[in-house]
Amino acid sequence: MARTRLYRKGKLEAEGFPIADVSDHLGEPDAVVWFDLCTPTRADLDAISEELGLHPLAIEDALHASQRPKLDVYDSHMFLNVYATHFDGDTGRLESVEASAFVTERALVTVRTSESFSIDQVQRRWDSGGALAEHGVAFLLHGLLDYVVDTHFEVVEAMDDQIEKLEEGLFHETLPGPDEQRRTFELRKSLVNLRRVVAPMREVVNTLFRRNEIIRDSTLAPYFQDVYDHAVRAAEWTDSLRDLVGNIREAHMTMANNKMNLIMKRVTSWAAIIAVPTMITGFYGQNVPYPGSGQPWGFWTSTGLWVVAAVVLYTQFKKRDWL
């Protein structure tokens, strides 16, 4: 079933009709149309470009990965580029899926680069929008942006959880193994990449607001404001997470250093406990007539000496907490 919708006066009149019918609906004065293209070819886009009068640069941008959310305002339409995000807790990797949208007065065309950009979630938002649907394209646009910013938020929350888990494991006896290091590494990398798709969203929503008095003056305004607030929070939270990961990294380093110190102390102590008896028995191994050489009492002195030395060293080191 094609992903299409037709709204009239805030009512959903048709859904799932073929994309071919879109141009008929566009001819009707009060119809608002949405349809979705998933990984379209250049030919697909050229066709709708003609229908809707889209700018060739917007078509160009929809075809190529851009790696930065943006909103371009053309004379007769707008071009939106956004990224839905997903965080894989096991690998610590961020996945971001690009989607574009052409926004004309009475049509919204979403162009997804992959099915993993969940257009179902967007439709669910539209279905629960109630009377707001009468705002037409602006209403549809809000649903789209709301979904995108919510995915950013989910990622931020998932990362926060991951960081909490890393923190819990932090002060255990064992040092972080290569696995934890890899996860910390991936997390930091994901934060850098997340920032790249989250930070510009503020500007995107703000431009929409500033350039579009229809949105600014309508009852939709608080809803766009709400999306903006979410975008700001997601960006700020991302920055906080950076600090938290940095904090963990430094705690790791301090603990590794401490571990090293501890090992050094233990090694030294045991080396001494072994070296002193070796020195003493070395003395009694000389081929010179030392006191007690060849005598049973020589054995007792030797043995007594190193037992005492070992015990004294051991207790001393224990006392100073070196063992």
Place this chain on the structure above:
Amino acid sequence: MARTRLYRKGKLEAEGFPIADVSDHLGEPDAVVWFDLCTPTRADLDAISEELGLHPLAIEDALHASQRPKLDVYDSHMFLNVYATHFDGDTGRLESVEASAFVTERALVTVRTSESFSIDQVQRRWDSGGALAEHGVAFLLHGLLDYVVDTHFEVVEAMDDQIEKLEEGLFHETLPGPDEQRRTFELRKSLVNLRRVVAPMREVVNTLFRRNEIIRDSTLAPYFQDVYDHAVRAAEWTDSLRDLVGNIREAHMTMANNKMNLIMKRVTSWAAIIAVPTMITGFYGQNVPYPGSGQPWGFWTSTGLWVVAAVVLYTQFKKRDWL
């Protein structure tokens, strides 16, 4: 007893009356009403929403944790979100309690997520407000913000104390144990989290000021300015604390490195003092006719040699401060 208040012309007329009576009072022309809801259900909020004409988005925000102080201005009312903070000196953890408020022309509704947001402290501020109470809702709002910013300040001061304690212990003989490390770690984490609830308060108070000429022109203005100053100071102080904790962390690292250096020097010295006699007695343990082998004077030379070696090494190392 319900947490409700009725003011009329700056006078507190009633207190503790049932929330059910609120709507009657709202009908009276010069009444200003406050009431508090602690962990309300959606139904509770829907009820008051109808009464006061609140925006569904504000209701949504009051129900979900938001993690960022903000002030949303709707057509007929404002929605405030703030965090009271508390610092637990023993664990080094920051606790922050969210509270929201709906602000209409003649009513203030506070919505707390937990009893640990001390509404008693807010009421105490209102009680000592004197003639300022005639400013109605703005006066009540000031009391609320004043309390919130004061809790931020208390946390900042408590953290400053903790940092001073960490500094005092810094140049003692012993290196910081895992306990101190954990506390430093938690402190840094708390600072990141504190920043998140403290930094946006400036903007909150500023928006209130900028959007609200009633506040700006009244005798309350210096009081809100005062809250703003406090918010600024709390934010700046938080940043200073970051620098101070960073300073401590780096001093820790330097000292751990020094300790390592010291241990290395000592280990080396003692290893030498033990290795040289071992080498000498090894010589006298050979089964070849070395000078003095099997002779008493051989014993005296051997013993003399290693005693001299040990003493010379010991004094040399002492002199160079290696032991």
Place this chain on the structure above:
Amino acid sequence: MARTRLYRKGKLEAEGFPIADVSDHLGEPDAVVWFDLCTPTRADLDAISEELGLHPLAIEDALHASQRPKLDVYDSHMFLNVYATHFDGDTGRLESVEASAFVTERALVTVRTSESFSIDQVQRRWDSGGALAEHGVAFLLHGLLDYVVDTHFEVVEAMDDQIEKLEEGLFHETLPGPDEQRRTFELRKSLVNLRRVVAPMREVVNTLFRRNEIIRDSTLAPYFQDVYDHAVRAAEWTDSLRDLVGNIREAHMTMANNKMNLIMKRVTSWAAIIAVPTMITGFYGQNVPYPGSGQPWGFWTSTGLWVVAAVVLYTQFKKRDWL
């Protein structure tokens, strides 16, 4: 063949004519002329300066390397300075080639410092420009800027690939050798240098836009906006790459530290496994009548002792994962 072009009413009328003919064409009212000078002498520039009325400071700037993209607006013309970039993946080095341009109302003069600034690529852009060519000099300028920003983008993408490669090799067994270190070093250096030529491009395109209402109002506007977007993205991406390289560097350090820890543990374990038998045989080497001295059962006790000691130590260390 000289690199020259003559446009009239958006049509390419002539190409490759001698530079000497340029002044004739400039006399014709609707002609737009481009020509290119590669590593010109001062005399060359003085000649065209007279013809086009160029400012001596612009001539000065065209002759000297400036190391920063800029756009200077003079009364009768503009002076542009830009850098095409190329990334050598093998050495990790960035090469940047400077080019300048004098922009008058009806002429564009490009001045390249080396043939490696690919003017062919710029011409290809002009050839595919279609009807936009009627915008004359602004159209030519767009092609030039588009090429420059695209080279920046290519470098950024190439660096991103290199970073991914470094990341893949990160968690292998072997530590990064001097080769990888040198490449990381060069990459960081290249990023600093890239930033220097990429960051000011935003300002360059922006100035062009702000100071030039012809561009701002024409159908070229979205195209310059597009170049601006590219410049912004290249700059932001450069910053992200910095963070990613920093992340890699820190992972390197952590791993080197871990390696060190591991070596310490192994060394210590083996040292103990060797030292204890040495201590025991030392005991049995004493020239005193210890239990079993000179007796076969003495040999068995000695051997038994150190075999047991070695086995116990070995299994213990294995169990604790120290070996």
Place this chain on the structure above:
Amino acid sequence: MARTRLYRKGKLEAEGFPIADVSDHLGEPDAVVWFDLCTPTRADLDAISEELGLHPLAIEDALHASQRPKLDVYDSHMFLNVYATHFDGDTGRLESVEASAFVTERALVTVRTSESFSIDQVQRRWDSGGALAEHGVAFLLHGLLDYVVDTHFEVVEAMDDQIEKLEEGLFHETLPGPDEQRRTFELRKSLVNLRRVVAPMREVVNTLFRRNEIIRDSTLAPYFQDVYDHAVRAAEWTDSLRDLVGNIREAHMTMANNKMNLIMKRVTSWAAIIAVPTMITGFYGQNVPYPGSGQPWGFWTSTGLWVVAAVVLYTQFKKRDWL
């Protein structure tokens, strides 16, 4: 003697009269009065508050330590809060003394929290002010601010000297001891604290300028501009000092690491020089008929071997600069 002054038409008419007389003088139309309160009680402040019509919040602020310079503008007066600073070169500690001031049209009241805020220095500035005294309260205020900013400057200069001393000691043979570390630590801490009282001074002087056209238009303007310049320079210098201390810290670390490397090399070398003879004499200590066992030439071979080994190792290590 009470710290009071009475100016009339730019002339100092009386000095040191009792504070009780102040209210009489305030009644005279062209009198400008200054008086100072050192650690006043709340009652003292309440008394003058009534006389001068001060705002309760200003009184509140004068009683409590605030930790941030600020200028509050009330309807009928201003409230100033500043910090004089002093740097103790021996401990590396920064001392900052708070002082407040109430500024009405014809009176300046300074409130000091300690005698170490040198009001004598302020008076000296007033005495050398000459004809500028005719500007009344603004003139007095300038003297106060000039003193405060000068103390900041003195601290910055004293810290700069301290840093130079640290730098001189940097490349000496010995590593920095705990004493130097503590001083570096305190210096960094003092820089953080200095920043807190220095940075807001720009804003304080700027607010004074912006809100006060009497100052802006008078011949005092360049003098306030001068104080502003000083405040800017002190703040910028503070930031430079941070960088310089950071530079020293990193040089410290590098040198400590190098020292460690050096020690490792020496330890290793000496260990080898001792271990090889021990190994050789161990060989000759075996109870098996090795070549030369029990023979004088066995002794000579043994001794020759280890002497040669020791000499070869020693010269090799010396040559590679390991000893």
Place this chain on the structure above:
Amino acid sequence: MARTRLYRKGKLEAEGFPIADVSDHLGEPDAVVWFDLCTPTRADLDAISEELGLHPLAIEDALHASQRPKLDVYDSHMFLNVYATHFDGDTGRLESVEASAFVTERALVTVRTSESFSIDQVQRRWDSGGALAEHGVAFLLHGLLDYVVDTHFEVVEAMDDQIEKLEEGLFHETLPGPDEQRRTFELRKSLVNLRRVVAPMREVVNTLFRRNEIIRDSTLAPYFQDVYDHAVRAAEWTDSLRDLVGNIREAHMTMANNKMNLIMKRVTSWAAIIAVPTMITGFYGQNVPYPGSGQPWGFWTSTGLWVVAAVVLYTQFKKRDWL
């Protein structure tokens, strides 16, 4: 010869006349006068202050080192403070020489704190200025600023060269010695100090531009714009150099760590190669009847054992690249 000049209608009329004649020339309506004072006394400045109507604060600033470039605008004149810089490649030290200037409508007075501020270079710029000299004082001022910014540029270029040299030596076998470390240290310090005199130049030239419509509208405008561009580039380049030095420092650290790792590996390997034979001969030194004790074949087993052990260990370590 006194450093004085007299311009009339853009022509240099006199040069090197005594300063005493200056006041006569100032009386002539179309004369523009420059003179220079090197390390003047207060009396010298007071004399010219009277003549030119200079502000006492400007005189004060000219007498005291200020450490920050600035431009103060007084009613009847301006006061400029700048720093010429020089980089000593051998020591890595930055030298900066302060100079001030009083700028009235028809006179420029330069006040140098040392002869090393090369006024000859400034004069050379004036001499090559051609027709621009008709702009009088503004023309002279441009020559002065141009010289100052050029010295900044020379320092930046010299530092860049030094950094390249440090980079070349980076991946050689030997670690950086104390000499290179000192140079890196001084370089970083010089960069901090350079920033302090370079960064404010932008503001200085900008203020001149903004406050002075005579400059803004004249044909001098592009020349001041050019100085501004240079100042911006010098400041940006300084920041890049910081990053490059940081990059070098981190590469140093990584390499020192690697060296340490390498030493550890070698030490360990050799220790093992020596310890194992010692253990074996220890076994054969026991005074118990072990297999082969007192027998020639015992010697052969012993020797065989340790030779095999040593060879096996050596080849194993070689294979793993530990030796």
